[in-house]
Every structure is written in structure tokens, then in C-alpha cells.
Amino acid sequence: MLFGTPVDELVAAIREEIIGDQLTLEQHPEGIDRLDQHGWLVQHSLWLIHCEQLIGDEGNRRLDFYLSTKSIPKNTEILVCIEDGSEEKRAQLEKEYGSRIRVVTGKRLLVAKASSYLNTANPIKGRAGKEYILAWNNAVCTLLDEFGEANYG
């Protein structure tokens, strides 16, 4: 659940806003169990993360590491969800991770940011959209190669 809404409903809401082929969107709710699989993780271009996974006692050190080092392509979009709308958490996230993440505090904002991103990094927008995706893809390949995971499935 995110913002009181089942994730598949959120995904459906994002899909409705996407131009072109909506079948390109897939959900992987088991993500937290595979955080140790860096090579798999970086092959996803959009991440939705609960803020508790980054701040406070429950913060996940793997995620913090990936964000603190150059282990995620810059073109990957990382949306961090604050479900209680806490300004304090927002300030902490922005202080610690700066513009590397984007904070969302509600369902409408989440759909707005995710869909804007996916409509920009989208081949239907011609050469610009294709190059956006190509840049992301190349960054992933460079990372996988650098970490010795070039053949990671």
C-alpha cells in the first residue's frame, strides 16, 4: 500500500497518464527482497521508495549506499514517498540526498511526477525521447560493466 492505495491501483493510475505503449510498465513489488542484487536493481528506471527505508532507525544501508555513491544512473528517477506528509522528514531527505531524489507526499503528486518522467523518457517523443532512454541504458551498461556484472540477468 502507498498513500492508502494498493500499489497496483497506483500503477494503473500512472499508466493511464502515459502516452503511447502502456504495456511497457511493469510492477516489481518484491523489490526490497532483492536490494542486494545491484545488477538487477539498476536495470529499473523508476524507483518508488518509502521514506522509512532511507531515514530513521529503519533506514536501509544498501539503499543509502546506492544513493550516496555513484551506483545508480543519473537518469534513473527515484521517488521517495512520505505518507504522513511530514515536513521534517522532507527536510531531512532533501538535506541528505539533495536533488538525487524527488519527494512525493500524496497519491496525486506521485502519479504526476512518475507520469511526467515516463512521458519524457519515452520513444514516442521522437529522437529526444529515444536518446533519453539510450543515455539511461548506456549508464546502466557502464555501471554493470564497472561492477563486473555485465552478464547479469
Next chain:
Amino acid sequence: MVNEWAALERAGEWAGLEGNALDEYVVLVADIYNAEMATYDEFENYEEEYFQFLNNRVFSNDRVVDLLRSMDVDDEAVQAFQAGRVPVAETYRTERMLDHGLDELVDLIMILKLVERYTTVANQEYIQSRYRFQKLLFATNLDLKETQTGSIVDESELGLLETTGYRYSFTKRRSGPFSKDAYADKDRLYANGLIEEDVIADEGTDEVAEHEHTYGIKLSFNGELLLNRFSDLLENFSSDILFYWNQSQEKAIEALVGRTHDEISEYINERADIEDRETGATLLPPRQAQFEDSEDEGVGGITEVMTNA
């Protein structure tokens, strides 16, 4: 340029919005943006034409202007939206300037310190090649990896590299250990006028991007000013993280300063035993962290949405 779509939010910040007001604005402009993107033709690139698109078809939309007015945004900013004159490119530049995390800045400062110390110890104008520069960084992290003081969490085989050192991953190239990110950071320092790179020999080395000529690296005037300004801080490292980092860097300088190219190659191979490794293999990872499994699954964890475009 990456994350062009973020100009939607940056424009709102430029207008002075923050918190809930900024969120409300983003929801509205994203709605207009998605609709306009659906009807607009293809973009050749996400630069000038895209900025005009944002101004002409999104920011100047009456709904956006009305919302900004209702939020008591400064008149001048509202007029810029209404007239389609939001300085989109400037919002990107601001973001990029602020996009250096503390970790990145420390890397850059430590590189400046390396250049200054090496040229002083060697009594030379330059670090004499990009090859030597890369190997100095590698030797620094290698020394941290091998240093075991027990004063810092040290349960992994990475030694002090667990908590300090450059955040560069070194892979094996024909020239030995090489880090693409270190190369990029060197370029950033050059682009910001903090170091200078001059051709100092017509023949190259076997280093990446140094095959045709040899490049000497030295501090620029501005780089010297920057280091002088922070000289007290850099002379008196009070944190363990910087202290051990600096200590290893000094040892790396001392080890390589009198060696020729071939001697450096031999020294690195002896220390790191890289000769038998395959090209492309990771020789030394960046600063690591000791990971622990999260025991709390109640918060729902991470959810990813993937595009296969």
C-alpha cells in the same frame, strides 16, 4: 542533460513556491504537461525547442497563471509565466550547481590536496601524467584497504576503505587500475578552473585518453586560492575519516614520487597482484558500507516500476 522533465518543478521553485504549494503546482503543471506532450509532435532534443514548448504550452496556461496568483506569487514571476518567459535553462544550471553531495565535494577537495602535495613533494610543476594521477588515487585507496587500525568499524576485508577514501571503483585496463569516475572528476575540476592540464610531452602513455600526448596536471591559481582558504582545515584533519584518508594519500605520494612509469606499474602490480586479472575486472571497489538486513518489513519496502522501452 538528464531529468529534463524536472524543469516543471524547478520553475515552481524559481517562482518561490515550496512545501504544499509547490506540490499543488506540480500536480497541475504535470497534468497540463502530459496532455500537451500527447498532442505535440516529436522533439529532436530536449533543449531549446523543449524549453519553448514548456513556456508556450505549459507554464503560460491560464490554469497555471491563476494558481500562481491565488498563491500570492510575486507579480514579476507570474508575468514571466503568463508571457512564456520562464528562464528554464537557468533552473537547470542552479540544480546542477547544487547537485554535488558532500561526499562528492570531499573527493574533489582531496584531489586538489593530492595535486598540491604531490607537486610540492616532487618539487615539480605538474603531476607528470594522467597515468600517474590515476595510480596515485588507486594507491591511496589501496593503502586504506590494507590499513587495519581497529579504531573504526573494521570487520570487513576492506579495512578502512569501509568508511573512508575516494568513492571510485577501479577496473583493470591495459594501463593497470583505472577509474572512469576519477577521470570525470578530474575533468570537472578542469572545467571549473581549479586545475590545469597541459601537454608536457608529445608521446603518450598507455593510460586511457593519454595515448597521443602526455598531460601534466597542476593547480590553477583559483585552485591554489581555494586550498589556501581551507588550509587550516586541511592541515588539521580532526575527523578519523579525513585523517586516515590524508595519511594514506601521503603514503601514496611518497611511494610513487620517485618512480618511473614502469616502476609504478611494477609497484602497483606487486601491491595489488593485478597481472593475472582479466581486463575489465574490478580491482578495487569504492568506499563500501557494512550492510545489515532490514528487519522491518512492515513499512512496505521498495516498489519499482520498470520501463522496457
